[in-house]
Amino acid sequence: xxxxxxxxxxxxxxxxxxxxxxxxxxxxxxxxxxxxxxxxxxxxxxxxxxxxxxxxxxxxxxxxxxxxxxxxxxxxxxxxxxxxxxxxxxxxxxxxxxxxxxxxxxxxxxxxxxxxxxxxxxxxxxxxxxxxxxxxxxxxxxxxxxxxxxxxxxxxxxxxxxxxxxxxxxxxxxxxxxxxxxxxxxxxxxxx
Amino acid sequence: xxxxxxxxxxxxxxxxxxxxxxxxxxxxxxxxxxxxxxxxxxxxxxxxxxxxxxxxxxxxxxxxxxxxxxxxxxxxxxxxxxxxxxxxxxxxxxxxxxxxxxxxxxxxxxxxxxxxxxxxxxxxxxxxxxxxxxxxxxxxxxxxxxxxxxxxxxxxxxxxxxxxxxxxxxxxxxxxxxxxxxxxxxxxxxxxxxxxxxxxxxxxxxxxxxxxxxxxxxxxxxxxxxxxxxxxxxxxxxxxxxxxxxxxxxxxxxxxxxxxxxxxxxxxxxxxxxxxxxxxxxxxxxxxxxxxxxxxxxxxxxxxxxxxxxxxxxxxxxxxxxxxxxxxxxxxxxxxxxxxxxxxxxxxxxxxxxxxxxxxxxxxxxxxxxxxxxxxxxxxxxxxxxxxxxxxxxxxxxxxxxxxxxxxxxxxxxxxxxxxxxxxxxxxxxxxxxxxxxxxxxxxxxxxxxxxxxxxxxxxxxxxxxxxxxxxxxxxxxxxxxxxxxxxxxxxxxxxxxxxxxxxxxxxxxxxxxxxxxxxxxxxxxxxxxxxxxxxxxxxx
Numbered sequence: 092x093x094x095x096x097x098x099x100x101x102x103x104x105x106x107x108x109x110x111x112x113x114x115x116x117x118x119x120x121x122x123x124x125x126x127x128x129x130x131x132x133x134x135x136x137x138x139x140x141x142x143x144x145x146x147x148x149x150x151x152x153x154x155x156x157x158x159x160x161x162x163x164x165x166x167x168x169x170x171x172x173x174x175x176x177x178x179x180x181x182x183x184x185x186x187x188x189x190x191x192x193x194x195x196x197x198x199x200x201x202x203x204x205x206x207x208x209x210x211x212x213x214x215x216x217x218x219x220x221x222x223x224x225x226x227x228x229x230x231x232x233x234x235x236x237x238x239x240x241x242x243x244x245x246x247x248x249x250x251x252x253x254x255x256x257x258x259x260x261x262x263x264x265x266x267x268x269x270x271x272x273x274x275x276x277x278x279x280x281x282x283x
Numbered sequence: 284x285x286x287x288x289x290x291x292x293x294x295x296x297x298x299x300x301x302x303x304x305x306x307x308x309x310x311x312x313x314x315x316x317x318x319x320x321x322x323x324x325x326x327x328x329x330x331x332x333x334x335x336x337x338x339x340x341x342x343x344x345x346x347x348x349x350x351x352x353x354x355x356x357x358x359x360x361x362x363x364x365x366x367x368x369x370x371x372x373x374x375x376x377x378x379x380x381x382x383x384x385x386x387x388x389x390x391x392x393x394x395x396x397x398x399x400x401x402x403x404x405x406x407x408x409x410x411x412x413x414x415x416x417x418x419x420x421x422x423x424x425x426x427x428x429x430x431x432x433x434x435x436x437x438x439x440x441x442x443x444x445x446x447x448x449x450x451x452x453x454x455x456x457x458x459x460x461x462x463x464x465x466x467x468x469x470x471x472x473x474x475x476x477x478x479x480x481x482x483x484x485x486x487x488x489x490x491x492x493x494x495x496x497x498x499x500x501x502x503x504x505x506x507x508x509x510x511x512x513x514x515x516x517x518x519x520x521x522x523x524x525x526x527x528x529x530x531x532x533x534x535x536x537x538x539x540x541x542x543x544x545x546x547x548x549x550x551x552x553x554x555x556x557x558x559x560x561x562x563x564x565x566x567x568x569x570x571x572x573x574x575x576x577x578x579x580x581x582x583x584x585x586x587x588x589x590x591x592x593x594x595x596x597x598x599x600x601x602x603x604x605x606x607x608x609x610x611x612x613x614x615x616x617x618x619x620x621x622x623x624x625x626x627x628x629x630x631x632x633x634x635x636x637x638x639x640x641x642x643x644x645x646x647x648x649x650x651x652x653x654x655x656x657x658x659x660x661x662x663x664x665x666x667x668x669x670x671x672x673x674x675x676x677x678x679x680x681x682x683x684x685x686x687x688x689x690x691x692x693x694x695x696x697x698x699x700x701x702x703x704x705x706x707x708x709x710x711x712x713x714x715x716x717x718x719x720x721x722x723x724x725x726x727x728x729x730x731x732x733x734x735x736x737x738x739x740x741x742x743x744x745x746x747x748x749x750x751x752x753x754x755x756x757x758x759x760x761x762x763x764x765x766x767x768x769x770x771x772x773x774x775x776x777x778x779x780x781x782x783x784x785x786x787x788x789x790x791x792x793x794x795x796x797x798x799x800x801x802x803x804x805x806x807x808x809x810x811x812x813x814x815x816x817x818x819x820x821x822x823x824x
């Protein structure tokens with residue numbers, strides 16, 4: 092079993108925390124994991140990219156080779172398109188938040204961006220912001236997105252929930268519960 | 284053996300702690316910063332494990348710059364203790380003087396220099412390869428290929444340093460520094476007892492003594508090469524292709540090895556992996572005799588490749604960065620190595636039909652630097668001629684639109700020196716823009732030059748009280764002492780102006796910057812407000 096994820100977003104969206112949540116859940120399930128992140132200057136509102144590789148065998152490259160990503164988890168739609176060359180042609184799925192972050196002057200027409208995602212054989216566009224707000228935690232859009240992709244991951248949802256709980260534990264029970272709702276509401280959107 | 288998920292940086296820090304260091308010294312710099320952060324975060328726990336023994340002081344300290352950090356580590360070694368100094372690749376340029384000369388002294392407590400190179404320039408101004416600086420200094424260099432090896436190699440590096448009385452450079456690159464994997468740790472060991480060098484003469488590099496020490500180092504290098512040869516692993520298999528890897532190149536090669544075997548009747552390439560420098564030569568010769576061509580996979584400069592090629596032709600064709608099979612610039616990747624191995628690209632989906640613009644980093648919303656830059660831009664608005672030299676820090680982002688303010692970014696502290704140099708040959712309105720941490724790092728001596736030569740110069744010290752770009756590490760000196768420090772360097776009190784870098788003070792700040800631009804001498808404007816990243820970090824803590 093090999094499962095490769097590209098997590099793509101913009102600085103400050105919490106994509107690195109999501110990478111940690113999934114990685115820990117995968118390790119708890121007994122898998123090997125390699126994670127690669129971007130630090131430093133690139134975090135200041137620029138593109139943020141994390142690679143996460145999960146396998147039942149030793150993992151070599153710390154980054155996902157092109158054409159081998161099973162999942163692009165995009166916290167912003169333009170960022171989903173940026174990493175398409177990494178997506179597996181046969182089985183790759185793009186799960187993307189729908190809301191654009193237009194912090195650059197030459198951001199394309201948002202509808203055109205979403206239209207490109209809709210052209211893909213396997214895609215899910217998620218109103219992560221809306222679902223997060225409805226779940227009572229506007230800041231949990233990243234967790235909604237994990238929920239929306241959770242049935243694709245090689246780990247049981249309970250294992251992901253456990254790691255979400257531990258990630259937010261020090262912020263108190265209310266925050267934990269809000270994020271649990273965000274995860275479950277994201278999950279019910281697409282659960283097969 | 285306990286297991287942890289660690290980044291390469293953390294694995295090195297943990298490795299150093301478990302190897303029994305007494306001192307860790309560093310200046311922040313991506314991608315090396317987290318080494319010191321991890322040591323500091325785990326220091327108390329580490330100390331608690333030590334039995335109370337006199338002289339067992341353990342410290343982990345940020346320093347003014349990489350040179351001072353290196354010299355502290357060197358002193359700890361003289362005193363008999365193990366010390367680690369960590370930095371990014373360009374930091375080694377700053378520490379080059381102690382680094383190169385420390386090769387000649389008789390290292391006492393183990394001294395390991397960890398240098399994180401940044402190929403691809405994720406957060407740096409160049410792609411220099413520290414293996415070449417190690418070679419230049421005649422210092423042995425160890426290069427791990429993953430997090431586990433990084434952890435284990437730190438201890439071997441300390442052992443090697445003590446056994447051979449020489450510093451050891453441990454070289455990593457960005458992806459290793461910032462990727463996480465499972466690491467199994469070894470039994471921790473105690474620090475050395477305090478025991479000053481019994482051979483102080485070997486630490487006095489006056490010419491007569493240095494000549495002798497240089498001979499000793501040259502003799503040791505024969506052994507370094509032999510030991511590196513022994514550590515290299517050679518597998519003679521396919522008679523067509525021989526692959527030579529080092530560092531992360533090993534992982535990118537192994538990622539593709541099955542596919543290569545699939546296309547070549549199940550046979551795998553012959554393979555030599557090199558983890559230590561200066562490289563041995565016999566195994567390379569053995570490999571070259573066995574195969575028809577060689578492929579060298581290395582991240583950074585074509586260093587091994589160049590050594591193999593030499594002036595005269597190699598007996599078999601050598602492929603790599605110099606021959607163009609692997610790009611000369613940027614990071615290595617599983618994909619570039621795949622192409623060099625002659626494997627086909629994987630099928631891809633059609634490219635999107637819209638242009639995907641890049642998303643460069645930007646100032647945080649409400650960043651004090653943005654307000655300082657806006658004030659400076661306006662103050663210079665009506666000037667026909669000016670030069671805004673900038674430095675290394677978040678404010679370098681002001682080189683990009685909409686600000687387009689910074690006109691230079693070369694190395695730490697260069698802004699003041701460059702503005703001064705331009706001014707003293709006739710450039711009007713020479714301005715230097717430098718952060719507080721960068722000023723302490725390498726700006727102060729340039730300011731002293733300006734004072735000494737009475738060069739007309741306007742320096743903006745953007746004092747946000749922290750080292751912001753690398754994630755808000757403490758500065759070496761507090762904000763409260765900055766004005767006094769500047770005055771101590773000889774800047775006239777009337778031309779040290781302390782301003783709050785806030786947009787509500789925009790008009791006042793513009794006016795004061797203009798006043799100082801008009802002054803035909805050295806002015807320093809301290810533009811002060813706390814870094815937002817620092818405030819966020821403080822709130823989390």
